Amino acid sequence: MNNIIVYIESENGKISDVSLELLTKARSLAKELSCSLEALLIGHNVTILQDELFSFGAKKIHIADDPRLVNYLTLPYSAITISLFKNEKPQIALFGATSVGRDLAPRVSSALKSGLTADCTSLEIGDHTDTKTGKTYKNLLYQIRPAFGGNIIATIVNPECRPQMATVREGVMKKEVLDSPVKGEINTLDAKSILNDTDFVVEIIERQIEEKKIDIKGSPIIVAGGFGVGSKENFQLIFDLAHVLGAEVGASRAAIDAGFADHARQIGQTGVTVRPKLFISIGISGQIQHTAGMDQSSMIISINNDPNAPIHQIADYAIVGDLNEVLPKMIKSYKKNSK
Amino acid sequence: MTKTFKIVVLAKQVPDTRNVGKNAMKEDGTVNRAALPAIFNPEDMNALEQALRLKDRFPGSEVLLLTMGPSRAAEIIREGLFRGADGGVLLTDRKFAGADTLATSYALSMALRKMQPDIIIAGRQAIDGDTAQVGPQVAEKLNIPQVTYAENIISFENEKLTIKRRLERGIELIKTPIPVLITVHATAAPCRPRNAKQLMKYKHARTLTEEQDNEHNSYLPIFSLDSLKIPEWGVTDVGGDEINYGLSGSPTKVKKIENIVFQAKESKKLTSGDEDINSLIKELISSHTIG
Numbered sequence: 001m002n003n004i005i006v007y008i009e010s011e012n013g014k015i016s017d018v019s020l021e022l023l024t025k026a027r028s029l030a031k032e033l034s035c036s037l038e039a040l041l042i043g044h045n046v047t048i049l050q051d052e053l054f055s056f057g058a059k060k061i062h063i064a065d066d067p068r069l070v071n072y073l074t075l076p077y078s079a080i081t082i083s084l085f086k087n088e089k090p091q092i093a094l095f096g097a098t099s100v101g102r103d104l105a106p107r108v109s110s111a112l113k114s115g116l117t118a119d120c121t122s123l124e125i126g127d128h129t130d131t132k133t134g135k136t137y138k139n140l141l142y143q144i145r146p147a148f149g150g151n152i153i154a155t156i157v158n159p160e161c162r163p164q165m166a167t168v169r170e171g172v173m174k175k176e177v178l179d180s181p182v183k184g185e186i187n188t189l190d191a192k193s194i195l196n197d198t199d200f201v202v203e204i205i206e207r208q209i210e211e212k213k214i215d216i217k218g219s220p221i222i223v224a225g226g227f228g229v230g231s232k233e234n235f236q237l238i239f240d241l242a243h244v245l246g247a248e249v250g251a252s253r254a255a256i257d258a259g260f261a262d263h264a265r266q267i268g269q270t271g272v273t274v275r276p277k278l279f280i281s282i283g284i285s286g287q288i289q290h291t292a293g294m295d296q297s298s299m300i301i302s303i304n305n306d307p308n309a310p311i312h313q314i315a316d317y318a319i320v321g322d323l324n325e326v327l328p329k330m331i332k333s334y335k336k337n338s339k
Numbered sequence: 340m341t342k343t344f345k346i347v348v349l350a351k352q353v354p355d356t357r358n359v360g361k362n363a364m365k366e367d368g369t370v371n372r373a374a375l376p377a378i379f380n381p382e383d384m385n386a387l388e389q390a391l392r393l394k395d396r397f398p399g400s401e402v403l404l405l406t407m408g409p410s411r412a413a414e415i416i417r418e419g420l421f422r423g424a425d426g427g428v429l430l431t432d433r434k435f436a437g438a439d440t441l442a443t444s445y446a447l448s449m450a451l452r453k454m455q456p457d458i459i460i461a462g463r464q465a466i467d468g469d470t471a472q473v474g475p476q477v478a479e480k481l482n483i484p485q486v487t488y489a490e491n492i493i494s495f496e497n498e499k500l501t502i503k504r505r506l507e508r509g510i511e512l513i514k515t516p517i518p519v520l521i522t523v524h525a526t527a528a529p530c531r532p533r534n535a536k537q538l539m540k541y542k543h544a545r546t547l548t549e550e551q552d553n554e555h556n557s558y559l560p561i562f563s564l565d566s567l568k569i570p571e572w573g574v575t576d577v578g579g580d581e582i583n584y585g586l587s588g589s590p591t592k593v594k595k596i597e598n599i600v601f602q603a604k605e606s607k608k609l610t611s612g613d614e615d616i617n618s619l620i621k622e623l624i625s626s627h628t629i630g
Contacts, residue, residue, distance in 0.1 A: 074475075074485055099506045103487045106472035110444060110479035115590030118470035122627045128594055142594065144627055147468060148356050153597045153627055161590035173630045202484045202515045205501070209509035221629060245629050278628050299628060301619070312606060317619060321611025329613060333620040334629070 003036040004029060005062075005090040005163070007081065008053065009072075009100050010041070011209065015049055018096035018170035020056050021246065025123060025173045026094055027057035032125045033139055035091065036060065040084060042077055044070040047186075055181040062088075066191040068200060071207060072100045076191075076199040078107040083194045085112060090163045092141050094123075097167035109165050115158035116165040117143035121172045121220070128157045140164065171219055174246050174338075214264040219248035221278045224267055224294070227254035228283025228304060229323060235260040237327045238282055244331050250274065252290045255283075268293040282323050286311025303327075342495065343399040344517075346390045347454055349447060349461035349477070350383040350404050350419065352412040356466050377411065379418050382462025384530040386523040389492050390460050391423045391531065397495070401425050405450055407435060407443060413546045416569050420541040421533040426566075428454070429546055432573035434584045440468075442588035444476035449577035451481060458500070459520040463488060474522035484515050487522045546571045 004026045009016040023039065030037040039058040041049060044067050053061050064080045081104065085093060093108075095101035097119045109116035122144040129136045141164040143156040158164040216222060223242040229235050235255070242249045251261040253268055267274055268290040279297035284290060286302070286309055294300070295314055302315035303326050312318035319326055354375030387404075394400040404419040404427030406412050416427035430450050438446065451459060459478075464471035471487070478485035490505040493512075504511040505524045545553070546569045574584060582588060609615040623629045 074487075078479075099488050099504075102471045103475060103485070106440070106470075106475035107479045107485065109472070110441065110476035113441065113590065115439065115441065116472060117591060118468070118472055122630050128592075130592075143591075148354075154593055155595040155597075156591050157594045158590050159592060202486070202513060204511055205514050206512035207509070208511075209506070212508060278623070312608075315606050317609055318606045319609045319611060319615070319619075326611045326616065329611070329616045330620060333617045334624075337617075337621055337624055338630070 002089060002091045002162075003038050003060075004033070004092040004094070005038045005040055005085070005088065006058070007093070007095045007101065007104070008039050008041045008049070009096055009098060010043055010046060010049060013045070013048065015052055016096060016098070016170070017175060018098060018101075018168065020052075021170065021173040021175045022094045022096065022168060023053065023056040023058060024176045025168070026092070027178075029092065029123060029125060029141070030057075033091070038062065038088075038090070040064075040081065042069055042080055044068075050186060051183075054184050055177045056175075057178050057181075059182075059184040060187060061184065062187045062189055064189040064191040064194070066195070068195070069191065071204055072104075073200070073202060073204070074103055074107060075202060076195050077104055078111070079196075079199050080189060080191060080194055081108050082111045084189065085163060093163040093165045095165070095167045097169040101167045105165055105167050112161075112163070114161040114163055114165055115156075116167070117145060117156045117158075118167050120145045120166045120168045121153075123166065123168070128159060130159060135159075141166065169220070171221075171246050171248070174244060214248070214262065216248045216250050216265060216267065217272055217274055219274075220276050221245055221247035221280075222250045222267075222274055222276045222294075222297075223247045223280045223282065224250035224252065224265075224284060225255050225260060225282045226252040226284030226290070227258055227260075228285065228306075229255060229260060230283070232260050234324065237323065241280070241327050241331055244334055247278075247280075250294075252284045252287075281311050281315070282327070284311050285309045286314065341399065342397055343401070344393060344397055344457045345455065346393060346400060346402045346458045346460060347451060347456040348383070348387050348390045348402060348404050348419065348424070349459065349474070350387065350406050350415050351380045351462075351465045352377045352406065352408050352415045353380045353465050353467040354378075377414070379415055380462050380465045380467075382464060382523060382525050384462070385525060385527040386460045386462045386521075387419055387422060387424065388528050388530040389489070389521070389523055390458075392528075393458070393492060393495075394423070403427055403454065403456070405430065405447065405454065407431070407446055407450075410546065410548045410552075410571075413549055413569050417541060417544055418533075420544055421538045422531055423534055423537060427569060429569055429571045430573075430577070431548075431571050432584075434574045434581060437586035437589060438584065439589035439591045440470055440472040440476060441590060442583065442585055444473050444480055445579065445583045445588055446577070447473065448477050448480035449579045450572055451477065453572075453577055457517045459483075459518070461520070461522050463522040463524050471522070474520060478520035481518070481520070483518045483520060485520045485522070486513050486515055488524045489521045490524050490527045492521065541567070543567050544569055 095105040124142040225238040277298040407430040
C-alpha cells in the first residue's frame with residue numbers, strides 16, 4: 001500500500017525511454033520514502049518486458065494483457081489504471097509527458113479527483129506547510145516544472161489528494177539499470193472483468209508510427225562537440241556526458257566533416273537551429289556559421305583550451321581547459337551531487 | 340433532414356507568455372493576469388477553425404464558444420463571433436478564482452451539461468500552463484470519449500466522426516461516436532480571418548457587466564438586441580457543489596515560484612579545476628537546469 005506506481009509505455013515490444021527514466025527517478029524517491037516501487041504495464045504480449053522493468057528497480061509489476069489492448073486507447077487504458085489506483089492507493093503515480101501520458105493521466109486524475117502536474121522537469125521529496133491553515137505535511141512530492149514559456153519555475157504540491165500525480169518529459173531524467181537486479185513480483189490484472197464493451201466505442205482504423213529518430217531540436221539539453229575534440233574516440237566522452245545528463249549530442253560542421261558524428265546532429269547555418277535551455281559546447285571555436293544555430297540557447301557553457309576562441313564571448317560560463325580533463329570531472333561531479 | 344451539430348468550442352484568454360514582465364506573478368504564486376497582454380490561446384484558434392469547417396459541411400449547425408475568465412474575457416467570445424461563430428457564454432464568477440485544471444474542468448463541465456453539445460472542441464493546451472489537462476478532464480467529467488492531439492476532423496459517416504491525430508512520431512486515424520470531446524493540435528489548419536459581415540453584425544456584442552461599465556451606454560441603446568447579448572454564467576447558473584470550484588476545488592497548490600531568467604550575458608570565466616567544475620554543476624542542479 002501507498003507505494004509509487006510508474007505507468008509503463010511500450011511500442012512494438014520496446015519500453016519507451018521515458019518510462020525507464022521514470023523508474024530510475026522513482027527508485028530514489030521510493031528509497032527516500034521507504035516504500036516500494038511498482039510498475040503498471042498495459043498492452044498485448046507485454047509480459048516479455050518484465051525482466052527489463054525488474055532490472056530498472058520495479059519490485060512489483062501490475063500487468064493487464066489483452067488482445068484488445070494492443071494499441072493505446074483512452075477509455076480501456078484509463079479504466080484499468082483507475083481501477084488499479086483505487087485498489088492500490090499509491091501515494092505517487094508517474095507518467096511520461098507523451099501523447100499517451102498526457103491523454104491518460106488527466107483522465108485518471110479527474111476520475112480520482114486527484115491533483116496532476118504536467119511536464120515536470122524535476123521531482124523531489126520535501127515537507128510543506130500550508131500558509132493559511134498552518135498545517136504541516138511530511139514527505140510530499142515536489143513537482144517542479146517551468147511555466148509561463150519557461151520564464152518561471154514553479155514547485156507544485158498536492159497536500160491532501162492521493163495519488164500525487166505528475167507527468168515528466170522524455171530526456172530530462174537519467175536512465176540507469178540496477179547494478180544487481182532483483183526479480184520481483186507479478187500481479188496479473190483481470191482485464192476482462194474490468195473492461196466493458198462501451199470502453200471500445202472509439203476505434204483506431206489506421207496507425208503509422210515511425211521509428212524514433214535523432215531529435216536534437218526537441219532536447220532541452222544539448223552537448224555539442226567540434227573539430228577541437230580531435231578524434232572519434234574523444235567524441236565518445238561527449239556521448240558519455242550527454243548520457244548522464246539526459247542530453248542529446250550535437251556537432252559542428254567541421255566535426256561532422258571529420259567523421260566524428262552523424263549528419264543528423266549538425267548544428268548551424270547548414271544544419272539545424274536549436275534553442276535548448278542548456279547548450280554545452282566542447283572544442284568548438286565558435287564561427288558565425290555555427291553560432292547562428294545555437295546562440296539563442298538559454299544558457300551556454302563553452303569548454304575550449306584556446307582562451308581566445310570566439311565561443312567564449314557568447315558563453316555564460318567559459319571554461320578554458322582540456323576536454324579530456326573537464327568532461328570526466330563534470331560527469332563525476334554530477335553523479336556525486338544529483339539525487 | 341440533413342445532419343446538424345451543436346458544437347461548443349472551449350477557448351481561453353491567455354497572457355502572452357512571449358512578453359512576460361516583472362509583475363507577471365502575484366505574491367500568492369498565482370498569475371497576475373491584469374499585468375499581461377491577453378490573447379486568444381493559439382491552439383483554441385485551430386479548434387475554432389475545425390468547428391467552423393464542420394458547420395460549413397453541415398449547414399444549420401451551430402458553433403458556440405465557452406470561455407471562463409474575468410469580465411474582459413468577453414473579448415474571446417467577440418473574436419469568435421467575428422470569425423463565424425453563432426454565440427457564446429462567458430463563465431465568470433469570483434468563486435472560480437484560483438482554480439487549477441481540475442476545478443476549471445469541473446466548472447466547464449457544469450456549463451457544458453447546460454449547453455448539451457454534440458461535439459466539444461478545444462485547443463490541445465494553453466500557452467500559459469501548457470498542461471493539456473483540461474480537455475481530457477472535462478471529457479471524463481461528462482463521461483464521454485476524448486480524442487486528443489487532433490489535426491483534422493475528416494468526416495462524419497454512420498453516426499461516427501473520423502479524426503486524424505498527430506502524434507510525436509506519426510499519425511492515427513480514429514473513429515468515434517458523438518458526443519465526444521476533441522482537442523486540436525497546432526499543426527491543424529489555422530483559423531480563418533475575421534469576416535467583415537460578422538464584424539459589423541457583432542461589433543457591439545457585449546456582456547451585461549460590460550454594458551453597465553460603459554459610460555456611453557445612454558447613447559447606445561443597442562443592448563436591447565438579444566443577438567448582441569453575451570450571457571455571463573456564474574456558480575448559481577450552472578449549479579454544482581461550491582466546494583468543487585476555485586481554490587477549494589483545486590488539489591494542487593503552488594508552493595514556490597522562482598524566476599529563472601538568465602539575463603546576465605557577461606561571461607563568467609572558469610578554470611578546469613575541481614572546485615570551479617563542482618560549483619558550476621551544483622549551480623546547474625539547484626537551478627533545475629539539469630535534473
